[in-house]
Amino acid sequence: MFDNLMFPGVLVDKWQMMQWERIGLTGVLARMRPRGALEVGVYHGGSLSLTSQYAEHIIAIDIDPEVPSRFACPENVDLRIGSSEELVPRALADFEARGMPLNFVLVDADHSAAGVRRDLELILAYRPTAPLVILMHDSGNPETRRGLLSVDWAANPHLHFFDCDFIPGQIIEHAVTETSGEIWGGLGLAYLEATPRAGAPEIRQSARTSIRCLHHCAPDLTMLPR
Template sequence: MAIDLFDDPIWQMSLGERAAIEGLLSAVRPALAIEVGTAEGACLRRIAMHSGEVHSFDLITPSIPDLPANVRLHTGDSHALLPEVLAGFAAEGRNVDFALVDGDHSADGVRRDVEALLASPAVGDTVIVLHDTGNEVVRTGLDAVPYGAYPKVAHVDLDFVPGHLGRDRFPGELWYGLGLVVVAADRPAYGSGPAVQTDRHHGGELLAIARDVLGGREPGIGPRGYDGRDRRLADAYRRIDELERRLGDGALGA
């Protein structure tokens, strides 16, 4: 039943993220898919339902009852394993149709996973989904990826599904959010302008600004004095100005 998509108590994604991934998988119908970050296997099951073959990577071997027959698990460091597996696909002339990056949440780690995908000849006609783009650390890594260095990258939207500022769950923390990278090697981006979405504010940084301003409030009282509020707002305005400058200079995703 369709409601199972939203009822799954194991899947560590918001309902909007689940729907977006399900929609992409239904449209792409991958013959070959990759997942970086297996966790408890909830998203892996949805990927497997729509795919011919799935390769999932995690530091530890997950315990997944009734693992789908079309799934192969790879245990270890994705930064070492992923390039090797991709090289094998490239040597066989295979294309990865869908990839989900939800493993290493350090800035350097997520950047390396994304760059491994973009550098591979096996990623030529591919939809890549990135999880937790609303998190500051993850977003720092994703912003550092030189998308413009890969002409096969046709579109980048790191706020495809916006992230959340936690209140009841993960209070005051920034999590969730899906990014979307579309790779189309047959439509190189030479001369067509930047592929990175720039027509709206940077969602992750705006959430961080909101968190920092809201963090100075006490329940039922409001800001902690005018001096503290003014300092926080002045810093928020400074950060907004800096963000506008970076967008104007094309520094994000350059």
């Protein structure tokens, strides 16, 4: 009942976000009301079915050829199957060709440090023509976090703000699953504007102390360097 109240029309059954992440994503989308949106990583379409309620046009990318068979794709979604390395630049070029600003991106695909960095650097090659929010899921996971923090955010003149812990991650405690004791979840957020910033960007790890404590509590994971 709660899901039906808070997320009507959203595919919540296999949506791998916690309630607070879902609310955070909803809040960002409600404020941004994006014309153009890009989702990298689709899985079972949970976040995509939410984004489709707020965005005018979405390009969604996933490498898994089984994705289109998992759910009915919303009419305003252009679902593309293939590698992000190939399809992200094409998607950005398509938005430019349409004369449509890209206002929202969700990155939730390859969770390796190298993969996260690659996807973000491809996205940051885009020059925004309007306010743009990039959300990055699983920012609390050590490997994903290393990827986020390895990006040279300050090198992008349009980046005004980045917080690795817009919503902090947490230890997942499902005793019978392989992810027991691992740290997942969390949303990093980057905010870009068409106008280049003056001076240095604001770059944060708002929950760094808490995340380091979580890493310490998970015996199979190493702590991040300071």
